[in-house]
Amino acid sequence: MIKGFKNFLLRGDVIVVAVGLITALAFSTLIKAFTDFVINPIIARAQGGQSVGLGVQLGAPGNKATYLDFGSFLSALIYFVIFMAVVYFLIVVPYKHTQARRGVTVFGDPGPLKTCPACLAEDLPAGASKCRYCTAEQPAGLGDGMPVR
Incomplete structure (x- = not known):
């Protein structure tokens, strides 16, 4: 039973997936910092003046529960696009290339x-x-x- 578990863990695909997930988590942190400290200030400045950010206040002024924050949504959208591009170009493309050299078609x-x-x-x-x-x-x-x- 232990031998089977060891063989499962040492299969190439499991190792590739584990490395891919670790790499994705590292890039996720980097991209989150980029959107929080570079993109968000640009979006907030786009509204101009003394505003809280890019959005609309639906209720009483200053109530965060009724503030539609379009800037945060736009930032999350940019984060998602950048993150998926990083995953595709740094994980999927090399994996496809490696598997093609082995004669296996993936993501075809x-x-x-x-x-x-x-x-x-x-x-x-x-x-x-x-x-x-x-x-x-x-x-x-x-x-x-x-x-x-």
Whole structure:
């Protein structure tokens, strides 16, 4: 039992995922600091004057519970885009390259799809024998006259 657990932990994919998560957490901290200390002041200044930030006060002035803070939302959106770009370019692209050298396709384009004539679901794999939604039998093969995307 311990040997099986050891083999599981030492598999290459588990190690790659662990390193990827650690790297993502480190970049998350860096990007959070960037949005908090660089982007947020720029967004707050965009409103001008003595305002609290980019937003609208719905209730009594000074009540944070009724303040719609568009600046914080915009900052979170920028944070998300930067974080996902870092994950993609520093983790996904090298992983795809490494796996391609091993002959394994990861994150590839989906295969051809067909439409079910019974329920008109458009996301059935071309080789499906039954529809996943209505369970109608599907004609076999790609040359069956059914629309394929």
